[in-house]
Amino acid sequence: MSLNEQDIYEEKVMEWIDDHFVMNEIEIEDFPFFPYGKLIRDENGETMVVLWCVIYGRVDYRLQEA
Numbered sequence: 693m694s695l696n697e698q699d700i701y702e703e704k705v706m707e708w709i710d711d712h713f714v715m716n717e718i719e720i721e722d723f724p725f726f727p728y729g730k731l732i733r734d735e736n737g738e739t740m741v742v743l744w745c746v747i748y749g750r751v752d753y754r755l756q757e758a
Contacts, residue, residue: 701728701744708744708751726754 705728713732720726723729726743733739738756745752 698728704728704750705730705742705744708753 709715709730710716710740711734717735721731721733723731723741723743726741727746730742731739732742739756740753740755742751744750754756
């Protein structure tokens, strides 16, 4: 996989986050356990992971389990 493809997938993940959250109300950290993963933490401390799904070729996410 070329560096260009990596940049594209990372950009798609960040675009999804920007489309679904108010950016100044969340913290974003790299989460390398998933492809292009980002750990998102909201003001209440709740977390979710947003990632690039290599199987389906799209952005996916996993919510924090209670």
